[in-house]
Amino acid sequence: MSLSAVKPTNTVTKIDEIQSVNTSSLDKIQVTGAQQLNGIIPISGAKNCALKLMCAALLTGETVKFQNSPNTLRDMQSQTELLEYLGCTVSREKDLMAINAGGIKDYTAPYDIVRKMRGSILVLGPLLTRFGEARVSLPGGCAIGTRPVDMHIKALEELGAKINLEGGYINAKAPKGGLQGAKIMFPKVSVGATENLMMAATLANGETILSNAAREPEITDLGECLIKMGAKITGLGTDTIRITGVKNLNSAIHSVIPDRIETGTYMVAAAMTGGNIRLENARLEHLTAAAGHLARAGVQVEQEGNDIIVNRDIDKPLKAIDIMTEPHPGFPTDLQAQFMAMLTIANGASLVTETIFENRFMHVPELNRMGANITVQGNSAIVRGVNGLKGAEVMATDLRASVALVLAGLVADGETTINRIYHLERGYEDIIGKLSRCGAKIKKI
Ligand code: EPZ
DSSP, X not given: OOTGGGOOTXXXXXXXXXXXXXXXXXXXXXXXXXXXXXXXXXXXXXXXXXXXXXXXXXXXXXXXXXXXXXXXXXXXXXXXXXXXXXXXXXXXXXXXXXEEOTTOXXXXXXXXXXXXOGGGXXXXXXXXXXXXXXXXXXXXXXXXXXXXXXXHHHHHHHTTOEEEEETTEEEEEOOTTOOBOOEEEOSSOOHHHHHHHHHHHHTSBSEEEEESOOOOHXXXXXXXXXXXXXXXXXXXXXXXXXXXXXXXXXXXXXXXXXXXXXXXXXXXXXXXXXXXXXXXXXXXXXXXXXXXHHHHHTOEEEEETTEEEEEOOTTSOOBOOXXXXXXXXXXXXXXXXXXXXXXXTSBSEEEEEOOSOTTOOTHHHHHHXXXXXXXXXXXXXXXXXXXXXXXXXXXXXXXXXXXXXXXXXXXXXXXXXXXXXXXXXXXXXXXXXXXXXXXXXXXXX
């Protein structure tokens, strides 16, 4: 069945301006380097939070509204496509999103949509707990690793779901009377599994205790929205989250937290270019590990009201630092590529260790094409600082690797052309506008 054939008629999406941003399909970006960045960058709502909040709206037949939603992102559009396919009404205007899941007609998340964005696996828990069944395509691997969903499946089985995998789909059914609260110990910290189970448990019978739960700020924000909808949840931000199931959830209005990875990316831009940037509506408390590393590298970072100010003295070279990615509150894997770009021009050798994903060094050969000196050994990379990078034609491979190449281009001598830049549209709202207004020479070609 084609997607268009089942497109619901109750859709009132107001997305004209949004589509005009993306239909041009950014092919390449050209950055002319050696510009200092100075100015103000407004931070958007967090992609990795908004995508899950959209799934939370499936838990009620009433309308749920989100403010500060990064609606122009391609991933948000894919998630909208999925919710509309299921029968939701989704309306988006500027940074406001409203979702009504009162008319769900289908419990299937098809391969065609799930393959575009792994975040769609997060419809599994909400559909299963509210409707008693769900069919979600297995998301498969992606550029950064194999990314299994075994922990999501096993934990839902512990809530009593009967699950079989057939034809590339997860077919899940809840027992008669609904999912049953349980004690779940995740063998490994997983953001997605924690979120899926937290949502599933909101409408289960009795209490669910999630141990070794992820503590990312996006999970706390999702939990706070669920609480506004009527869920009973305690322990957010700790590794033990307790959820007591309720019969129904209701409407709510929730504001999405600022995107900490977008924030961290622009912090690195200021650090690399020796600039002074004010990041509007950003929270340093969500970036403690990254800010600590920047301080050790010689970058000044401070919170001022709702903004973060980042400043580096151009006359003082960046210092080499060692980084190891870890679950929150450790250093985030989603900032590893950006920090590696920064360390290519630091004074000395840095060791960057990736512990979350097995294949998240695809930016290394591209940075080396620009004159960086990086050697990968297993899950570590030795980055020996060089005096300067040189512009080159490079290839973006995933969202964060792409933005790392943009950052490298900002300081490289001459022009850097980045191909396959559509990855950037998935996670960075108006990156060209935001950087240009601070003095970067960056354009689509
Ligand atoms: C989320 O992915 C983010 N995506 C990722 O951001 C982020 O890198 C990641 O968390 C870690 O912080 C979204 O929020 C949409 P995980 P998620 O489950 O939830 C393994 C970006 O650039 N694992 O915490 O999929 C897994 O393979 C993206 O914005 C299992 O083994 O990540 C990984 O090694 C990329 N079995 C580790 O756990 C499972 O069932 C952590 O993954 C689930 C995960």
